[in-house]
Amino acid sequence: MFAHQRDTKATAGLKHTLKYLTRQCGAGVVLLCGFCLSGAALADLNIPIAYVKQVSDESVVSLSVYRSPQNSGVAGAELGVKDSNTTGRFLKHHFDLTVIEDTQADALMASVTLWLKEHKGALVVDASDEVLQALLSTPETASTLIINATNKSDKWRKSQCQAKLLHTSPSYAMLGDALGQFLMAKRWRKWLLVEGQSEADKAMAAAYERASKRFGTDIIARKTWTFNTDLRRSAQQEVPAFTQADDYDVVVVADTQNRFGYYLPYNTWLPRPVVGTHGLTAVSWHSAIEQWGAVQLQNRFYEGYARAMNEDDYNGWLAVRALAESVTRTGVNDPDRLYAYLISDKFELAAFKGRKLTFRQWNGQLRQPVPLTQAYALVSQSPQQGFLHPVTDLDTLGYDKPEVTCQMITE
Amino acid sequence: MKKRLLALSLLMSHGVLADTAYVTNEKDDTLSVIDTNTLTVIDTLEVGMRPRGIIFSQDFRYLYICASNSDAVQVMDVSTHKIIHNLPSGEDPEQFALHPNNRFLYIANEDDAVVTVVDTEKRDVIAQIDVGVEPEGMAASPDGKWVINTSETTNMLHWIDAKTQTLVDNTLVDQRPRHVEFSEDGKRLWASSEIGGTVSVIDVDSRTISHTIRFKIPGVHRDKIQPVGVKLTSDGKYAFVALGPANHVAVVDANTYEVLDYLLVGRRVWQLAFADNQTRLLTTNGVSGDVSVIDVNKLKVIKTIKVGRYPWGVAVKP
Numbered sequence: 001m002f003a004h005q006r007d008t009k010a011t012a013g014l015k016h017t018l019k020y021l022t023r024q025c026g027a028g029v030v031l032l033c034g035f036c037l038s039g040a041a042l043a044d045l046n047i048p049i050a051y052v053k054q055v056s057d058e059s060v061v062s063l064s065v066y067r068s069p070q071n072s073g074v075a076g077a078e079l080g081v082k083d084s085n086t087t088g089r090f091l092k093h094h095f096d097l098t099v100i101e102d103t104q105a106d107a108l109m110a111s112v113t114l115w116l117k118e119h120k121g122a123l124v125v126d127a128s129d130e131v132l133q134a135l136l137s138t139p140e141t142a143s144t145l146i147i148n149a150t151n152k153s154d155k156w157r158k159s160q161c162q163a164k165l166l167h168t169s170p171s172y173a174m175l176g177d178a179l180g181q182f183l184m185a186k187r188w189r190k191w192l193l194v195e196g197q198s199e200a201d202k203a204m205a206a207a208y209e210r211a212s213k214r215f216g217t218d219i220i221a222r223k224t225w226t227f228n229t230d231l232r233r234s235a236q237q238e239v240p241a242f243t244q245a246d247d248y249d250v251v252v253v254a255d256t257q258n259r260f261g262y263y264l265p266y267n268t269w270l271p272r273p274v275v276g277t278h279g280l281t282a283v284s285w286h287s288a289i290e291q292w293g294a295v296q297l298q299n300r301f302y303e304g305y306a307r308a309m310n311e312d313d314y315n316g317w318l319a320v321r322a323l324a325e326s327v328t329r330t331g332v333n334d335p336d337r338l339y340a341y342l343i344s345d346k347f348e349l350a351a352f353k354g355r356k357l358t359f360r361q362w363n364g365q366l367r368q369p370v371p372l373t374q375a376y377a378l379v380s381q382s383p384q385q386g387f388l389h390p391v392t393d394l395d396t397l398g399y400d401k402p403e404v405t406c407q408m409i410t411e
Numbered sequence: 412m413k414k415r416l417l418a419l420s421l422l423m424s425h426g427v428l429a430d431t432a433y434v435t436n437e438k439d440d441t442l443s444v445i446d447t448n449t450l451t452v453i454d455t456l457e458v459g460m461r462p463r464g465i466i467f468s469q470d471f472r473y474l475y476i477c478a479s480n481s482d483a484v485q486v487m488d489v490s491t492h493k494i495i496h497n498l499p500s501g502e503d504p505e506q507f508a509l510h511p512n513n514r515f516l517y518i519a520n521e522d523d524a525v526v527t528v529v530d531t532e533k534r535d536v537i538a539q540i541d542v543g544v545e546p547e548g549m550a551a552s553p554d555g556k557w558v559i560n561t562s563e564t565t566n567m568l569h570w571i572d573a574k575t576q577t578l579v580d581n582t583l584v585d586q587r588p589r590h591v592e593f594s595e596d597g598k599r600l601w602a603s604s605e606i607g608g609t610v611s612v613i614d615v616d617s618r619t620i621s622h623t624i625r626f627k628i629p630g631v632h633r634d635k636i637q638p639v640g641v642k643l644t645s646d647g648k649y650a651f652v653a654l655g656p657a658n659h660v661a662v663v664d665a666n667t668y669e670v671l672d673y674l675l676v677g678r679r680v681w682q683l684a685f686a687d688n689q690t691r692l693l694t695t696n697g698v699s700g701d702v703s704v705i706d707v708n709k710l711k712v713i714k715t716i717k718v719g720r721y722p723w724g725v726a727v728k729p
Contacts, residue, residue, distance in 0.1 A: 086524055086544045087565040090581045293563065293587075296545050299522055328566070328583065350564070350586040350606035354656075355634035393632065 043092065047333045048121030049320060050098045051077045052112055054131050057103035066258040068310075073126045073150060074099050075305045076313030080320025082304075084327075093327055095320070105131050113140045122335065124319040126150040126312060136165065145335040147319040150312050153203060158399050161363040161406040164339045168318040168366045169311075170284050172207035174398035178282040178370035178382035179252075179275060180211030181396070185384040188249035188273075189217040194242075194264065195254040196225050204277060205254035219252075221245040225260045239267035252276045279374065282382070285314030286373040294352035318351055318366065322359075325349055343408075354381070355394075362401045362408060367394040430686040432693055432727045433474060434702055435462035436719025442476070443702075443718035444492075445693070447686045447727070450704055450714050456492050459485050464506040464549075465724040468531075469513045474726065475531075477504040477518070484518060484529065489728065499536050501527035506590075506724075508549035508558060510573060517558045517571070519546035526560050526569075528576055538576035542569045548590040552615065553597040561588035561602060568602055570618060580618050585609045590682075592641045594665070601650060603638035610638050610652055612668060622668045624652075631657045640682040644689055644707065651692055651705075653680040660694055660703075662710055674712055676703035684725040695722035 051074055069075070081097045088095055100115060102108040108131060112123065122145040125132060132151055135141055148156065148167045157171050170178075183189070191212060195205035205222075212219050223242065231238055243251060243264070251268050253276040255261035261278030273279060287298065287308035297317075301309040309317075326341045327333060341347055343364065348356040353369045360367055372380045387396040395401075429448025436443060440462060444454040459478025466475050467489070474487040475498075483497040484504055501520035504527075508517045515537070518527045526546055528538040543565025551558045551573065558571040566588060570580040585607025592601045599621075600613040612622040626636045637655035643665055644650075650663040659673040660680060677696025680703070684693050692705040695718075702722060704714040 083544045356606045
């Protein structure tokens with residue numbers, strides 16, 4: 001009861017302060033010293049950010065449990081802006097978020113171009129390969145800092161990386177390696193690989209195959225899911241037959257759009273665990289993560305949005321936080337200088353994963369530990385012990401410098 | 412003469428009369444009470460939910476306990492080990508500092524981005540001060556002028572003027588500042604950055620960083636060196652820094668800032684407290700669920716004491 005009262009009071013206090021600040025800024029009055037930083041003369045700095053979201057136009061999802069919240073991703077970026085403005089008010093940095101969303105790529109592009117004409121801001125992108133490609137090739141974004149928050153395609157990290165393009169979402173290869181390392185740690189070396197037919201499924205399956213080659217495991221059979229009927233009443237009969245194969249330690253499933261992966265656990269021919277996109281999954285974030293102070297972030301998110309923080313939310317939050325951290329440390333909003341700081345050795349970000357996160361200079365990918373989770377628990381976190389790297393064990397996940405062919409030329 | 416002898420023997424026995432250490436066990440909702448002479452747990456006391464920060468009143472009559480999940484600061488009568496009342500604390504109190512006036516408690520409310528100032532006599536909130544995201548570490552300067560709060564996600568030290576209860580300045584430090592500690596003379600402030608892996612030494616007059624201390628332990632990846640608790644000997648000789656999942660306590664020369672040694676303790680070492688007139692240092696080791704005892708003169712770990720689950724804070728009464 002009392003705590004609740006305090007809570008209200010605290011929130012009201014903050015609102016009051018913010019209002020006060022806004023008023024003071026608006027009137028051009030020099031702020032109390034309380035809102036400045038030692039040793040720095042501060043001028044107001046505005047940092048507009050657009051969250052560019054390509055909304056799925058698929059009217060039906062496979063199962064209602066897989067429905068994505070309407071503000072998926074957006075909510076995380078919003079929280080990132082809120083957190084950053086709490087810091088920003090001490091430094092007179094103002095972060096502002098505009099959400100640009102559409103189902104159609106053309107309409108989305110038109111809105112982004114219009115926004116860029118009016119704002120010298122950064123883009124956080126939550127879109128397909130096609131939209132990302134279009135965004136990167138339009139002249140309007142030439143001087144824009146773009147942070148890809150959700151796209152996992154390896155090509156952006158391997159052959160088509162470029163300056164001022166950063167990625168907070170782990171790539172398929174990073175997820176594949178994170179899972180592969182765990183399976184090695186468990187000595188589950190015989191894999192039955194089951195994959196769907198979409199491009200994303202193939203990319204995910206390719207990442208598992210790559211991990212298998214890197215770690216020397218055995219894919220004893222590889223099957224493509226081709227059922228075109230609804231199995232919900234017959235999975236118990238069909239799936240055992242489908243998963244008949246020589247002895248395997250695990251079934252590795254690549255079903256990125258939740259079309260069939262959920263049929264596999266407990267229905268396999270042999271009593272073996274299911275891992276991959278279903279069962280034990282490698283993710284960038286999960287509601288069950290409470291270690292490393294994460295419960296604070298989970299609580300903040302839940303209080304604001306009355307639902308759990310998902311991967312897209314977390315990656316959106318990360319994108320804004322990375323950008324804000326570079327603004328905090330450099331005191332500028334110029335995209336070239338921010339980018340230079342972000343990929344420099346100086347940048348580091350605390351993000352509730354137990355260690356600092358940094359960007360890979362050679363492809364703009366955020367280095368990060370990858371959690372392995374099941375429905376309601378954090379099972380492990382990769383890199384696993386014993387996977388060594390001359391620079392950092394985080395670079396045992398995903399494409400490493402010698403494998404990357406693109407050039408991150410900074411003019 | 413006899414009287415004098417008695418007094419002397421009493422004094423001598425007092426010399427070996429040990430301190431009593433109180434350790435909060437975050438996952439057990441208990442305190443472990445340790446006799447520092449026998450180095451054994453002599454009692455386990457039930458307290459509120461998720462106890463973390465813990466400090467004594469200056470006269471050691473009261474023990475203040477942050478019961479984070481009970482949203483309260485509990486006050487224990489040290490002579491009876493009974494909780495006598497709760498103080499209003501704001502939501503999720505994690506750490507706090509007692510002002511040298513022995514009356515005002517400054518409490519970091521982790522979930523609310525505020526510091527709550529509580530008058531322990533009137534048991535009332537006298538101020539709430541907006542700070543950065545996830546406030547954590549708290550310290551009051553020896554002269555009572557400043558109260559410092561660290562905010563973990565904002566990465567700042569917030570300077571609160573204890574006269575006006577307002578925030579007057581901020582110092583940006585490395586990622587995830589956890590703990591702040593003033594030097595005995597109040598001229599320097601030590602701040603640990605858990606994810607940054609550094610300890611910043613701040614000149615209190617200019618409120619700017621004068622030194623940054625980095626750590627390196629052979630065989631431990633630099634990302635796993637995560638400084639949290641800091642304690643300074645009052646003779647100004649040493650600083651001890653708990654390095655979290657690196658499972659070591661760093662011994663730092665408090666004048667040259669050179670790291671002199673790393674002492675292996677239990678797993679995920681978090682907070683520190685001196686005992687027995689600063690001849691011993693106790694460390695709380697969360698993951699291994701124990702307390703390591705360091706001999707400060709020899710700079711050696713002499714004993715490990717099993718306590719409850721996830722020991723977090725520690726406070727010592729002479």
